[in-house]
Amino acid sequence: MKQLTQKQYGFTLLELIVVVGLLGLITSLATDYMVNETNQTRYKTTEKRIEKIKYALVGDSSRTLNGEPDLSGFVHDMGRLPLNLDELVDEPDDCNPSEAGNQTCKPSFHAGLGRVIGWRGPYIQPDIAQSDGWGFTWQGDISAGTIESYGLDGIVDDVPPANAVVYENDTRAVIQPHDYLVQLSEDDSAGVGLNGISITYTQDYFVCSDVQYETEQECLSNSESWNVPADYCAALEFVENGAVKQYVSSTKSSKESDEKHGVASEDSTITFPFYMGNEGSREPVLFPFGRAQLVLFNKVAGEKCGDTSEDSNPMLSARVTLVPGRAVPPLKI
Known part of the structure; x- marks a missing residue:
């Protein structure tokens, strides 16, 4: 088998x-x-x-x-x-x-x-x-x-x-600096330049020659003059290191301040640039972005804007918004 x-x-x-x-x-x-x-x-x-x-x-x-x-x-x-x-x-x-x-x-x-x-x-x-x-x-x-x-x-x-x-x-x-800083001067060499802060007056603005008198009646009764100011400065309040700081606009002389800033009369526009240093060595100032406040004050005769304390003779204030890469729109007062 x-x-x-x-x-x-x-x-x-x-x-x-x-x-x-x-x-x-x-x-x-x-x-x-x-x-x-x-x-x-x-x-x-x-x-x-x-x-x-x-x-x-x-x-x-x-x-x-x-x-x-x-x-x-x-x-x-x-x-x-x-x-x-x-x-x-x-x-x-x-x-x-x-x-x-x-x-x-x-x-x-x-x-x-x-x-x-x-x-x-x-x-x-x-x-x-x-x-x-x-x-x-x-x-x-x-x-x-x-x-x-x-x-x-x-x-x-x-x-x-x-x-x-x-x-x-x-x-x-x-x-970059232009991501968060705003330059308020008339020089854009830093690449972030803007032409200051401008104010346009919708009516005449009067102040007393002695700033301690706030009303026309007080001013004239004390033999002072009640006029449209021809020479004054501005301070910008802004945030730095978690607190409010202040920087005062600078001018070279009283005469140039008159020519540059004009007077606070109706329809006039005054521009305040912000520099660091004096004549011949002015450098642009860079401010952090955000809402700030512009304070106007009378300039003491014979002094420069940077030598004057705005606390003693403020005229008025206005809020401004500093935005990187944008000019500050003119303020109307």
Whole structure:
């Protein structure tokens, strides 16, 4: 009797090698794809975090709220860039480190400016302020307006490799002066120049020759003159280091003040530029953006505007809004 034999079926060694090789190739391709996708996601996360930090710093003045520029951010509230990113999350211990003693940063309403000043954070989430998309600590000097991620390798690239994919490159943001500063002078050499603050009078404005008398009757009864002032100055109140500061417009001489500023008569327009220094060495002054207040006051005979205290003889005041890249609309009084 013959024995029946059953055929054995299976894979040859060669076939197994081919299958294992294909599986390895597929796994490798899938791993590379996942790694690339992860790195690309981290790069995009880094870009988004930089944008959020920039918005936390200076907001976006191109946006409007009830027809007015939407002014917000750390610089708007504090009048300076932060010393470090931690100040975007936690209230600084000292608002003005350049002066002795700790100055509070607590927010408060300032009636003259008509807005809240001081630290109103947190402006951003802690994890965003701490690291980029790869978990590396942010680089750069935020107090000078720079923030940077060194990318996937965490090492600065002086010159990005020609064959590097996008997420391997460093990512950098720079807060330029024109992003948060406004220049109120007649020189735009700094790239942020605007032509001062102008006032147009809708009627004659009278003051007494002795500023202690506020009404015409008091003025004339004390043998003083009641006239339209021909020589006066302006001070701008603005926010700096979490507090209200004051800067006085400057003129070279009394005569030039008359010619430059005009008089407070009906339909006249007076422009107040703001410079730093005296004749021959005037430099433009840069003010942090936000709502400010312009205070007009009589100039004491024989003195320059910068030598006169506006507290002793104020005439009137008006709020102005300083917006980066925009001229201040003429005020009508």
